[in-house]
Amino acid sequence: MATVSSTAPLERVPNSAIDAVRLEHVTKSYRRGEHVEQVLRGVDLSVARGECVYLLGPSGCGKTTLLSIIGCVLRPDSGKVELFGTEVGGLAEAERSALRRSTIGFVFQRFHLLRGLTAEENVMLPLILAGVSRRAARRQARRLLELVGLEGRADQDPRLMSVGQCQRVAIARALACDPPLLLADEPTASLDAQTGAKVMRLLRELAKTRQHTVIVVTHDRRILEYADRVFELEAGRLVEASTAA
Amino acid sequence: MWGIATKTLKADPWKCLMALLGLTFTLVLMNVQGGLFIGLIRKVSLMVDYGDADIWVGHRRMHNVDFAEDIPAAWANRIRALPDVETAAPYLIGWSSITVPGGGREAVVVVGAEPPELLGNAWNVVRGNPRDVLRPDGITVDVYELPKLGWPRIGEVREIGGKRARIVAYTRGVMGFLVAPYVFTTFSRAARFCRKPPGACSYILVRARPGADLRALCDQIRLRIPEADVYTRGEYSRLSVDFWMRRTGLGISFGAATLLGMLVGLSIVAQTMYASVLDRMPEFAALKAMGIRNRDLAIVLLAQALFLALIACCVGMVVVGGIQWAFSTPRAPIWIPWWLSVGSCLAVVLVALASAIPPYMKLRQVDPMLALQ
Numbered sequence: 370m371a372t373v374s375s376t377a378p379l380e381r382v383p384n385s386a387i388d389a390v391r392l393e394h395v396t397k398s399y400r401r402g403e404h405v406e407q408v409l410r411g412v413d414l415s416v417a418r419g420e421c422v423y424l425l426g427p428s429g430c431g432k433t434t435l436l437s438i439i440g441c442v443l444r445p446d447s448g449k450v451e452l453f454g455t456e457v458g459g460l461a462e463a464e465r466s467a468l469r470r471s472t473i474g475f476v477f478q479r480f481h482l483l484r485g486l487t488a489e490e491n492v493m494l495p496l497i498l499a500g501v502s503r504r505a506a507r508r509q510a511r512r513l514l515e516l517v518g519l520e521g522r523a524d525q526d527p528r529l530m531s532v533g534q535c536q537r538v539a540i541a542r543a544l545a546c547d548p549p550l551l552l553a554d555e556p557t558a559s560l561d562a563q564t565g566a567k568v569m570r571l572l573r574e575l576a577k578t579r580q581h582t583v584i585v586v587t588h589d590r591r592i593l594e595y596a597d598r599v600f601e602l603e604a605g606r607l608v609e610a611s612t613a614a
Numbered sequence: 615m616w617g618i619a620t621k622t623l624k625a626d627p628w629k630c631l632m633a634l635l636g637l638t639f640t641l642v643l644m645n646v647q648g649g650l651f652i653g654l655i656r657k658v659s660l661m662v663d664y665g666d667a668d669i670w671v672g673h674r675r676m677h678n679v680d681f682a683e684d685i686p687a688a689w690a691n692r693i694r695a696l697p698d699v700e701t702a703a704p705y706l707i708g709w710s711s712i713t714v715p716g717g718g719r720e721a722v723v724v725v726g727a728e729p730p731e732l733l734g735n736a737w738n739v740v741r742g743n744p745r746d747v748l749r750p751d752g753i754t755v756d757v758y759e760l761p762k763l764g765w766p767r768i769g770e771v772r773e774i775g776g777k778r779a780r781i782v783a784y785t786r787g788v789m790g791f792l793v794a795p796y797v798f799t800t801f802s803r804a805a806r807f808c809r810k811p812p813g814a815c816s817y818i819l820v821r822a823r824p825g826a827d828l829r830a831l832c833d834q835i836r837l838r839i840p841e842a843d844v845y846t847r848g849e850y851s852r853l854s855v856d857f858w859m860r861r862t863g864l865g866i867s868f869g870a871a872t873l874l875g876m877l878v879g880l881s882i883v884a885q886t887m888y889a890s891v892l893d894r895m896p897e898f899a900a901l902k903a904m905g906i907r908n909r910d911l912a913i914v915l916l917a918q919a920l921f922l923a924l925i926a927c928c929v930g931m932v933v934v935g936g937i938q939w940a941f942s943t944p945r946a947p948i949w950i951p952w953w954l955s956v957g958s959c960l961a962v963v964l965v966a967l968a969s970a971i972p973p974y975m976k977l978r979q980v981d982p983m984l985a986l987q
Contacts (some may be wrong), residue, residue: 433986442903442982456945463907471906477985481900485625486618495616498906 387454389550389582390416390439391480395448397434408434409445410605418453418549421576421583423593424462425610426602433554435602437577439584440473440552441465452550470499474543474581476553476572480535482527486537488514489523495545506545513541517571533564544581551576553585557592569595619917620793625696626890633886633922633969636930637962641930644872644958645950646937649936652954654949658858659851661707664788665818667732670827670850671702671835676843678857679850680723680792682707682816685842690818698826703728704815706801708808709794710775714764721794724774725944726804733819736798738739739778741768743781747799752782759795760784760818774805787944813913818842876965883922883969887915891973899984903909911977915970923966927959 397409398431408431416422426432438450441457443561450457452472457465474495482491489510496506514523517537527535531578537554543551553572557565569585576583585596593599601610620787622901623630639682656663661679662670670676671693673683687704696701711719727735727747736754746752753774755763766772766781774797788797799807801815822831832844843855859865891898898911934950942948 437983437986440903440986442986466902466907468905469903473905475900475903475985477900477903479896481897481985483618483622483897483901484894485622490621494901495677495904497615497618498904498910556930 375508387418388415388451389420389453390414391449391451392439393449395435395438395445395450397431397438397443397445398424407552407605408421408531409438409511410546411448412602412607413604414600414607416584418582419580421573421585421595421597423585423587423596424602424607425587425593425599427490427588430602431605432588432602435607436552436554436584436586440475441469444467449606470495471546472548474546474548474551476536476539476543476551476556478555478558480527480532480559482538482542483537484528486527488519488527488530488534488541491527491538492545495542499546507547510541513544514538516544516575517541523536531564532559533561533568536560536564536568537571539576540568546574547579549580549582551581553581553583553587555587555589556585557587557589559614562591565592566595615913616921617918620921622894622914623890623918623930626893629886629890629893630922633883634926636879636882636886637808637922637926637966638930638933639706639882640965641926641958641962642933642937643959644878646948647868647872647875648713648958649934649938649948649950650946650955651864652951653932653942654791655855655864656947656949657789659854660788660790661734662851662854664736664737664845665705665819665847666821666975667705667733667847668822668826669820669832669835669844669846671818671820671842671844673838674841674843676845676850677853679854680692680707680790684810684814684816687813687815689839689842689956690815693818693820693835693983696831696834696838698823698831698834700823701731701819701821703731703733703819704801704819705734705819706804706808706810707816708804708810710797710809711805711876712779712797713761713773713952714762716764718764720762720764721795722774722797722864723790723792724804725796725798725835726801726807727798727799731821732800733821733883736785736788736796736908738785738788739783740786744783744798746782747803749780749782751780751803752915753803754783754785754846755781755795756785756788756944758787758789758949761839762795771888775809777803777806779803779807787947789944805882818829828872852933875960879959879962879966880969883966884972887918887973888976891915891976895980896985900981903982903985908978912970912974915974915977916967918967919970920963923959924964927962928965931955931959932960 392414492510493506
């Protein structure tokens, strides 16, 4: 069984030629009463480091399921999932948790920022959980908020911010521990077209400048121009749709 | 982690307030119930605790200071002969009745102390002098018992057991566990009031010489008077308390009420914290997706519980102080020793920490997928 270090996951992948994400014949089905619904029917996917990939498809087609499997939140029924060369299928729950903490940054559709905490404290949270000192975490949070264009709003309650600003805080939080893999679940679903485009431009810039691998699940075709590659999930299989940028 | 815990807690001010109310209620109930119980139970052994005697000698199987059997007063002479004894005097606690204006009578507990030491005489005298009982027909009564006695004034004459008695002094707060008021006087006068046979008394009160070993002295007295029971002040005080506790179930009654208060507090706080966790389920799911450890979740919840408990202890003790100031009377004293306050605060902390268990169990089961749905 592979083991995962909670502090330095990328030390295990010195070879930059290794794919950030590699899926082989991944299947997943859900039982709904008597009926078994096959959501993923042998999905294959390779995403290189620093690549920005969009997964497209209508609601309920299994995009979020696929993202959850890549994010080690859900286990596939069968198939192989590798993150930076490490097979994650055999990892215990605690190891998958540690891998998520150190390697994956999540941007959620509904942000899920903690009520009661300021923007800065929300960004500090993953750092504090990772054992970073409060002072260093604060410094890093300020830097990230500046990066996403929220300088001067560090002490603001996200409940008083616009949805676009909240999504920026969520992106800053996802970047807090400098994870090599960013997973975004419908990041523009709550945003208007203009704000959505701004957020996706920001995500792409961050991916390119900081060499993050970004996988975005969306059904918003207006933002496809920010992807390196676009895949469409059709009948449980992934089909490369186009190369956008 | 402490900052995250308290800030997320304060983000739900109403739930935070509800939990605080639950814990504060628990603390107040424990202190007031406990204080009432201790105040009441202290009255059981009041005569022993304040009687100024080091050793109490009484009849075989003596168990309660207010219900004494007669013993020979002459035992005092045998005890006085012991080298470690400074004073040994007969003491009387008996029942009689006092006349009240309008022709009625009121039952009283007559306490008689032997001159010249007057060992076991009234204390906390607020009008007159404790030794005024040496004046002809002199008796001392408590100011809080005056309504029962028909508001007798100093110098007023009454009859106790058909004998003339004159009120010469008032005590304040010398009230026993029983409903009958205490009347202090001299030993011989008390014997007349209670129609005791000559040479009979209830106890021999002994004051030891300074530095004497009281337990050894008790053994010496037992050797001299094998038919007597002999106890140090502390022993007889505990024995009197045990008597009432066992015979009346007083401890069970107060203990049950206190336990109920704790359970009510526990359920309020646990329910509030649980509801708060349910409200924040997607946030916690997101945290789990981000890889938060169950240990960290436990720390957050425990920190929240501890924070609530500390606030509740501070607020609760102020409330308890107010209740004690407003409602504690000599008739129903609320006596709160330091160990009760400290103990109740610790109990509240435990209640709060225990309240964090159900929400923690819920959080352990939260599926991180919830954040992605």
